[in-house]
Amino acid sequence: DGGITQSPKYLFRKEGQNVTLSCEQNLNHDAMYWYRQDPGQGLRLIYYSQIVNDFQKGDIAEGYSVSREKKESFPLTVTSAQKNPTAFYLCASTIGRVYGTEAFFGQGTRLTVV
Amino acid sequence: GQQLNQSPQSMFIQEGEDVSMNCTSSSIFNTWLWYKQDPGEGPVLLIALYKAGELTSNGRLTAQFGITRKDSFLNISASIPSDVGIYFCAGIGGATNKLIFGTGTLLAVQP
Numbered sequence: 083d084g085g086i087t088q089s090p091k092y093l094f095r096k097e098g099q100n101v102t103l104s105c106e107q108n109l110n111h112d113a114m115y116w117y118r119q120d121p122g123q124g125l126r127l128i129y130y131s132q133i134v135n136d137f138q139k140g141d142i143a144e145g146y147s148v149s150r151e152k153k154e155s156f157p158l159t160v161t162s163a164q165k166n167p168t169a170f171y172l173c174a175s176t177i178g179r180v181y182g183t184e185a186f187f188g189q190g191t192r193l194t195v196v
Numbered sequence: 197g198q199q200l201n202q203s204p205q206s207m208f209i210q211e212g213e214d215v216s217m218n219c220t221s222s223s224i225f226n227t228w229l230w231y232k233q234d235p236g237e238g239p240v241l242l243i244a245l246y247k248a249g250e251l252t253s254n255g256r257l258t259a260q261f262g263i264t265r266k267d268s269f270l271n272i273s274a275s276i277p278s279d280v281g282i283y284f285c286a287g288i289g290g291a292t293n294k295l296i297f298g299t300g301t302l303l304a305v306q307p
Contacts, residue, residue, distance in 0.1 A: 088238075115295055124299040125239075125284065132293065172238055176288065176295060185229060185286065185295050187238035 084109045088173050088188030095160070095167065095195050103158045103191045105173035112177060114156035115185075118142060119170045128171075131156055160193060168195045202285055202298030209275055210306050217283060217301045218269040225287035228261050228268040233282045233300075242283075243270070265289075275305050 086107040095101045105114065113132045117125040127140030131150040145164025150156055156175075160167045173188045200219045207215060219228070227246055231239035243254050245261035245268060252259055258271045268285055285298035 113293075113295075117297070122302075125297040127294070127296075130294060170236075174295065184227075184241060184244045185288070186241065187231075190236070190238045192236070 086173060086175050086186050086188045088171075088191050090191060091189060093191055093193045095193060097195055098162045100159055100161050101167075101193065103160070103171055103173075103193070105156045105158065105188060106154055107156075107175045107186075108154060109175060109186065110153070111175035111186075112153070113175060114150070115174045115176075116140075116146070116148065116156070116158045117172045117174065119172060119190075125172060128158065167193055169193060200285055200287055200296060200298035202301055204301060205299070206302040206304070208304045208306070211276060213275055215272040215275055215279075215303060216269060217285075218267060219285035219287070219298045220267045221287060221296075222266065223287075223289065224265040225289035226265075227288040228259070229286040229288070230257075230259050230268070230270045231284045231286065233284065235281075239284055272303075275303075277305050277307050279303060280305050 089104045115130040116128040119125050126142050128146050129137055129140055129148040131137035134153050137148050137150050145161055147159045171191045174185045176185045200221050202219045229244050230242045232242055233239040243252050243259040248265045249263050250261040256273045283301045287296050
């Protein structure tokens with residue numbers, strides 16, 4: 083079955099450590115996105131990539147980094163520079179065309195700093 | 197950051213009632229999407245709209261792509277307890293073809 087997979091579902095990090103969240107899709111989608119969701123809040127865009135080896139900052143990119151070496155994969159690193167990293171992180175992908183495109187989400191990763 | 201204006205922010209209704217929510221934007225979109233999110237899960241796509249004026253149904257859900265391409269609404273008829281969750285609109289378009297989300301509508305249904 084085609085889909086988008088995030089791992090792990092739950093992640094605990096000590097303060098000062100970097101941590102990488104995985105996002106893999108087998109939908110052959112060109113574009114991939116990372117969002118952050120805080121309790122009771124909407125989705126805020128961290129980074130997005132519309133093609134391999136290219137990505138753009140979203141609205142809250144500070145303290146995060148990404149790479150897009152393969153079409154299927156868009157890992158997100160939460161660095162120690164992110165002051166408040168505890169949140170629910172969602173990855174999404176779209177075909178990338180202007181028309182007739184849909185976005186699908188992974189199940190999310192809940193990151194907690196301890 | 198750029199987000200769509202979604203209203204209402206929350207709704208508390210009785211089972212069986214109809215629900216309506218909408219999203220507006222200052223920008224034109226080429227695609228409107230409506231999602232439902234259950235607690236601790238990723239959003240699930242409910243309806244996708246691709247043409248201005250398009251009206252699409254999915255069971256008890258109906259959504260429309262506004263004629264101006266700057267708005268969309270979602271209706272849920274005869275609500276049931278499992279409709280509880282957060283509903284998000286999303287638009288794709290603009291110069292960057294970025295996926296942008298609404299602020300969400302929290303729906304609570306009392307049996």
